Amino acid sequence: MTMPTTSEPAIRVRGLEKSYRIPKQEPLHVLRGVDFEVSRGTIFALLGSNGAGKTTVVNIMSTLLKADAGAVTVNGFDVVTQAAQVRESISLTGQFAAVDEILTGRENLVLAARLRHLKEAGKIADKLLERFQLIEAAGRRVATYSGGMRRRLDIAMSLTGNPPAIFLDEPTTGLDPQSRIEVWRAVKEIAQLGTTVLLTTQYLEEAEQLADRIAILHQGRIIADGTLDDLKQLFPPAKVEYVEKQPTLEEIFLAIVGDGRTGSSVRAER
Amino acid sequence: MNKHFFADTTVLLGRTMRHVTRSPDTIITVAIMPIAMMLLFRYVFGGAIETGLGPGQYVNYMLPGIVLITVATGVTYTALRLFTDKKTGIFGRFLSLPIARASVLWAHVLTSVVSTLISVIVVVLVALLMGFRSGAGVLAWLAVAGITILFTLALTWIAVIAGLSAQTAEGGGAFSYPLVFLPFISSAFVATETMPGPVRAFAEHQPMTPIINSIRNLFAQEPVGNNIWAALAWCLAILVVSYSFAMVTYRKTVA
Numbered sequence: 001m002t003m004p005t006t007s008e009p010a011i012r013v014r015g016l017e018k019s020y021r022i023p024k025q026e027p028l029h030v031l032r033g034v035d036f037e038v039s040r041g042t043i044f045a046l047l048g049s050n051g052a053g054k055t056t057v058v059n060i061m062s063t064l065l066k067a068d069a070g071a072v073t074v075n076g077f078d079v080v081t082q083a084a085q086v087r088e089s090i091s092l093t094g095q096f097a098a099v100d101e102i103l104t105g106r107e108n109l110v111l112a113a114r115l116r117h118l119k120e121a122g123k124i125a126d127k128l129l130e131r132f133q134l135i136e137a138a139g140r141r142v143a144t145y146s147g148g149m150r151r152r153l154d155i156a157m158s159l160t161g162n163p164p165a166i167f168l169d170e171p172t173t174g175l176d177p178q179s180r181i182e183v184w185r186a187v188k189e190i191a192q193l194g195t196t197v198l199l200t201t202q203y204l205e206e207a208e209q210l211a212d213r214i215a216i217l218h219q220g221r222i223i224a225d226g227t228l229d230d231l232k233q234l235f236p237p238a239k240v241e242y243v244e245k246q247p248t249l250e251e252i253f254l255a256i257v258g259d260g261r262t263g264s265s266v267r268a269e270r
Numbered sequence: 271m272n273k274h275f276f277a278d279t280t281v282l283l284g285r286t287m288r289h290v291t292r293s294p295d296t297i298i299t300v301a302i303m304p305i306a307m308m309l310l311f312r313y314v315f316g317g318a319i320e321t322g323l324g325p326g327q328y329v330n331y332m333l334p335g336i337v338l339i340t341v342a343t344g345v346t347y348t349a350l351r352l353f354t355d356k357k358t359g360i361f362g363r364f365l366s367l368p369i370a371r372a373s374v375l376w377a378h379v380l381t382s383v384v385s386t387l388i389s390v391i392v393v394v395l396v397a398l399l400m401g402f403r404s405g406a407g408v409l410a411w412l413a414v415a416g417i418t419i420l421f422t423l424a425l426t427w428i429a430v431i432a433g434l435s436a437q438t439a440e441g442g443g444a445f446s447y448p449l450v451f452l453p454f455i456s457s458a459f460v461a462t463e464t465m466p467g468p469v470r471a472f473a474e475h476q477p478m479t480p481i482i483n484s485i486r487n488l489f490a491q492e493p494v495g496n497n498i499w500a501a502l503a504w505c506l507a508i509l510v511v512s513y514s515f516a517m518v519t520y521r522k523t524v525a
Contacts, residue, residue, distance in 0.1 A: 062366040064524065084368060092366040098359035102289050114281045115367050117274060157363070 008076060010165050010196035011038040011061065016070035018056050030056050032220030034070070038213070040164075043187065043197040045211035047204065052217045054200035055095055058169045061198070062092040075164055091158035095169045097150040098157075101143040105134050105153050108142060109160065116161040128156040132186065148179025155186050166190060168199040172206060177250055178257070184209055272370030282364070282377030286351065290385045296347050300389040303450075304340040305396050308332065311459060312400055319460055329402045333394070334485035335458020338478055340393050341422050342449035344386030345429040352378050352433030353442040356523070365524050375430060375520060382426040383419060390418060404489040414488050417498075420505040421481060425449060427512035434519045453478045457486075477504035 016034040019027040030053040038044040048054050059065035061072055063083040072079045075089035099108050109125035118124055129138045132152040137145060142153065151171065158166055168187065172180040187210055191197050201207055207214045208228060215225040224231055247255075272278075290296060308329065311319075316328040355361045355378075364374050394402070406414070428445060436442030455469065456462070456478035462470050473479055480500035487494045 059362070062362070064362055064365055087366060087368040090366065092363060094359040094362050096359045098363040100285065100360060101358075102292050103285065107288075111281065111285055112367075115278060115364065115369050117277070117368070 008073075009037040010040045010042075010075060011036075011044070011198060012071075012073045013037070013057070013061070014071045016057065016060065016072065017068045018053070018060065018065070019068055029220055031067070031070075034217065034220070034222055036215045036222055036225055038196055038198055040196050041191065041194045042212040043191045043199065043210050045207035045214045046198065046200040046217055047202070047207045047214055048200070048217035049202055053220060054217055055169055057217070058092070058167050058198070058200060062090060062167060063087055064092075089164050091161075091163040091166045093154050093158045093166065093168045093171060095173065097147075097154040099142050099145075099150055099153050102141060104139050104141055105129065105145070105149075106138040108153060108157055112157040113160040118161055124160055128159060132156045146179070147175055148182055151175060151179060151183055152186065155183070155190075159190065162193075162195070165196040165198070168197065170200055170202065172201070172203065177254055180206075272372070274368075275370040275373055275376075278369040278373035279376045279380070282373055283380050286377050286381035287384065289351065290381060290388075297385060297389050297392065300340060300344045300347065300386070301392040301396075303343055304336045304393050307339065308336050308393075308397060308400060315459075327401075329397055329400050330404070330489065331486070332459055333397050333402055333489070334482040335453040335456065335478070336393060336397070337390055337418060337485065338421065338453050338458070338481060339450055340390050341386055341418065341425055342446055342452075344389050345382055345422065345425045345449075346443045346446040347385070348378055348382035348426055349429040349433035349436065349442045349445065350439060351381070352430060353436045353439055356434065371524065375516070378433075379423070379426050379430065382429065383422050386422045386426075387415075387419070405491055406489050407491075410488040410491065413498075414485050417481060417484060417501060417505070420502070420509070424505050424508040424512060427509060427516045430516040431512060431519050434516070434523050452476060453482065456482055458482050477501075477508065480504060 013034055013036050016031050017029075018031040019029045021027050034053075034057060036044075036046075046054050046057060056065065060067045061074060061079060063079050063086050066080065074086045077085040077089060079086050100111070103111065106125050106129060109128050110121045113121035113124045126138075129135050132155070134149065134153060134156070137149060142150065145153065155168070155171070158168075171187065172183050175183065184206070187197060187199065197210075199206075199210065211228070213225070213227055214231060215222045216231075217223075224234065311332050312329050319328065355364075361374065365371060428449075432445040433442050453459075455473050456476060457473065458478065462473045462479065465473055480497045481504065483497040484494050484501045487497065
């Protein structure tokens with residue numbers, strides 16, 4: 001049921017509109033006609049500032065919210081009329097790591113696997129623990145995890161059952177630089193294995209680092225959509241200037257703390 | 271009904287029951303207030319209250335009311351657990367999975383019934399230490415358990431409405447204050463005949479009184495009379511109404 005039904009894009013969003021009614025105020029038009037497509041096996045970044053409506057788009061795609069107008073298909077299934085098939089095809093990693101703090105890391109993964117009705121939930125959990133470097137922490141309650149570990153567990157939970165599409169809503173907001181690099185690495189890995197990734201972010205650098213294609217959501221509409229090179233061409237050609245390159249504070253921070261290399265559970269990148 | 275309903279409910283029930291067993295303080299917190307009231311009424315006010323029972327038997331008289339107060343306190347935690355799930359996004363995660371969506375609520379409802387009953391058992395055990403005695407047979411005890419479970423279910427669905435629609439944790443718990451208070455204006459601690467007219471009229475026609483009287487009669491091995499029908503009718507009516515409103519709220523929450 002989760003196999004691609006046609007060769008059409010993994011995600012197709014057409015004319016999406018959504019308003020929120022606020023008592024005694026003008027309704028808030030969050031989405032005013034959003035269109036975009038995501039090809040299979042690519043990373044698509046929805047870029048926008050706080051309150052631009054990124055989470056609203058993700059929630060509509062995840063069958064958690066109904067749009068006022070427009071159509072969304074995921075993996076060829078309509079989010080309204082074929083919601084059950086859409087849920088089989090996707091995994092949502094929400095804005096705040098939606099992990100159960102009272103359960104252990106392993107129990108969280110077993111829970112996710114059993115809710116996808118998978119056999120051998122324990123084995124699946126163990127594999128994901130290994131892949132996300134959470135084996136040592138597997139038996140500890142999630143309440144004791146760091147922000148980065150929670151996020152990794154959160155993403156691992158989304159990968160149980162290998163859904164063809166995964167939605168990551170601001171996956172690195174609130175994370176420290178090292179954790180952010182860990183999450184980026186995880187996202188790249190997911191995409192390399194053929195999963196379609198849609199992520200929302202307010203960080204330009206994140207979109208630049210990860211995305212095959214970037215769409216900018218602004219005032220309820222997609223105002224730009226293309227590859228990084230496409231977007232660069234929208235602007236005047238680059239001038240060549242010579243400037244002394246100062247290290248950024250982030251580069252200094254990572255150099256001092258060792259770019260994650262010293263952390264027992266983190267592999268070095270580059 | 272979705273083919274995964276029972277499997278999903280079982281999995282999610284396992285999760286919420288772990289929440290209860292790993293923080294048993296909720297069971298104790300729920301039991302402590304009713305136990306404190308029992309102590310207060312037994313050893314402070316009890317001597318001044320005429321129940322027509324022998325001395326020291328007041329604990330027999332008030333236990334049914336205390337049980338209802340325990341239930342009203344217990345379901346507060348259901349609202350809080352539900353609110354927390356909604357707020358932390360774990361609700362969204364579950365609802366975006368290919369599961370039977372109703373199982374998300376039912377797991378909380380069943381956990382509410384089980385954990386509240388454990389608190390009730392703790393309270394009854396303390397009552398036994400304080401001199402509560404009943405010659406009730408197995409059937410009468412089963413009837414008491416049945417009424418208590420039905421009452422817990424009815425109040426739990428009210429808690430579901432509160433938990434789903436709350437904007438803050440405090441708001442999610444506030445619904446239970448009137449429920450905890452209601453037994454005081456009933457036959458729980460004093461006979462309704464001693465109350466002034468309008469208060470008495472209220473006390474005799476609110477749901478707590480027939481439920482309390484039924485349980486009291488069952489414990490005392492006396493005929494339950496029409497109380498039991500009034501009690502069942504109230505419980506079922508509250509259950510049906512609160513379940514319907516909970517479903518409306520749920521659909522609004524999950525689109």
